Amino acid sequence: MAVGVLALQGSFNEHIAVLKRLGVKGIEIRKAEQLQSVSSLIIPGGESTTMAKLAEFHNLFPALREFVKMGKPVWGTCAGLIFLADKAVGQKTGGQELIGGLNCTVHRNFFGSQIQSFETELAIPEVAAKEGGPPTFRAVFIRAPAILEVGPDVQILADVPASSVITESAESGQKVIVAVKQGNMLATAFHPELTADTRWHSYFLKMVPEFGGTSSMITTTGEGSSFYERPRIDLPVFQ
Numbered sequence: 001m002a003v004g005v006l007a008l009q010g011s012f013n014e015h016i017a018v019l020k021r022l023g024v025k026g027i028e029i030r031k032a033e034q035l036q037s038v039s040s041l042i043i044p045g046g047e048s049t050t051m052a053k054l055a056e057f058h059n060l061f062p063a064l065r066e067f068v069k070m071g072k073p074v075w076g077t078c079a080g081l082i083f084l085a086d087k088a089v090g091q092k093t094g095g096q097e098l099i100g101g102l103n104c105t106v107h108r109n110f111f112g113s114q115i116q117s118f119e120t121e122l123a124i125p126e127v128a129a130k131e132g133g134p135p136t137f138r139a140v141f142i143r144a145p146a147i148l149e150v151g152p153d154v155q156i157l158a159d160v161p162a163s164s165v166i167t168e169s170a171e172s173g174q175k176v177i178v179a180v181k182q183g184n185m186l187a188t189a190f191h192p193e194l195t196a197d198t199r200w201h202s203y204f205l206k207m208v209p210e211f212g213g214t215s216s217m218i219t220t221t222g223e224g225s226s227f228y229e230r231p232r233i234d235l236p237v238f239q
């Protein structure tokens with residue numbers, strides 16, 4: 001019972017730490033053959049161009065595409081979302097290779113440069129309905145991408161009003177999509193592995209057949225239901 005975490009670069013350790021809190025083992029994936037030992041995969045945030053270069057160097061793209069095509073659950077966070085998208089804009093000249101499969105267009109660095117990174121309380125109706133807890137989630141956006149458009153098969157799980165963030169890329173009144181689900185794929189523009197709230201991780205685990213029927217295990221071996229009654233311990237990263 002293990003979840004693979006792509007460990008080429010970025011916040012893979014943080015994802016593995018959250019999985020551990022939920023009583024689930026995370027396995028670092030660096031080689032194509034290691035994908036055979038896991039039935040689901042998290043692609044962390046980091047720097048998607050660097051990650052793509054490393055994935056290319058290790059000849060990982062064919063195996064990653066195959067993994068997605070086989071319908072195995074895959075969750076991309078931030079740079080991982082860019083990796084999963086069918087199309088990305090705002091890339092460096094010449095672009096970068098993507099795994100694809102997620103029927104959407106992402107915009108890299110949509111909210112601006114590193115200094116425009118921010119935290120916000122994000123309404124998460126679908127995740128809160130399934131996982132309980134408060135209706136919002138403290139989302140950390142670090143030089144984050146946004147999703148510009150989605151195909152009809154994509155479910156929008158969260159968006160932010162463009163007015164709540166400083167961005168030149170958004171038109172006023174526009175809503176900016178920051179979390180989606182499409183079949184076996186989950187994608188978030190923010191970093192749920194950096195905050196204490198484990199609901200996105202347990203939501204993803206429920207997409208994995210081997211964990212799907214055991215949601216009680218996931219919540220009780222972790223922080224327990226009293227977690228949400230205790231004061232939040234998340235530190236503000238940006239204010």
Ligand code: GLN
Pocket residue numbers: 044045046047048049077078079080082108109142143144145
């Ligand atoms: N801006 C990064 C990229 O384009 C993503 C940042 C992140 O993963 N926090 O790859």
